Amino acid sequence: MTNNKGQISQLPADLNPQKLPQHIAVIMDGNGRWATSRGLPRIAGHRQGAKTLKELLRCCKDWGISALTAYAFSTENWRRPTEEVDFLMLLFERLLRRELAQMHREGVRISFIGDLSILPKSLQAEIERSSAETLNNQAIHFTVAVNYGSRNEIMRACRQVAELVQQGELTAEGVNENLMEKFLYTADTPEPDLLIRTSGEMRLSNFLLWQMAYTEMYFTDILWPDFDREAFHQALLSYQGRDRRFGQVKASLSA
Ligand code: IPE
């Protein structure tokens, strides 16, 4: 895969290729502030943010990271002005239409998590098409969270499990963590190793609460549209300096 100058980007020499996070989750925050600080409308920040995401996906692929999950729209983001919400829905749809062919060529498998059923029908159609078309691609798994909220996801899983118990297909004792995971949107995908949130906010905003029980967190003041390869490099350096103990006294070699 190539960067915007048409070159394949090499992993920086100070990063250990054996110790890269396999799955990275990002909360892409600060688009509005980026635009406002330039005297531009907030939507200009979202447009620029989309370019940043595209570059990050390329970079992850070039550097051998196997999964990237991006928070694009939360269940709480409907509280924003209608014009902004409408713009975002249109932007998602336009991006899918415009970028799908190239992503497919480059081996990207794209998936979506969240309650997609209430999204505009034309966006749902693009989502279905892009997920189906790229299903067997292997270069990188790119997941976009749209109308995603962790509490809603967990509640929905509980409801499905409760229905099985009610129908006598499962006993209460049969409910365990592995089973719960099968009912999450992220079923069959590994948990994130690293979470990056931009713009200085240090909260999860209802993102992957179950899945990030042992994820390393990295927060930076950089606004999302300015989050470039060097900023990503810094996040990875920080990650590689961490001791992931998973409750043990010492980090095991395999962790
Ligand atoms: C993140 O940027 C993008 C979405 C939530 C869709 P924001 O729009 O939240 O930017 P700020 O936080 O207002 O600067």
Ligand code: IPE
């Ligand atoms: C989180 O950002 C959601 C996305 C990035 C899609 P927000 O800007 O909506 O989060 P809060 O409101 O500051 O917590």
Ligand code: MG
């Ligand atoms: Mg924000």
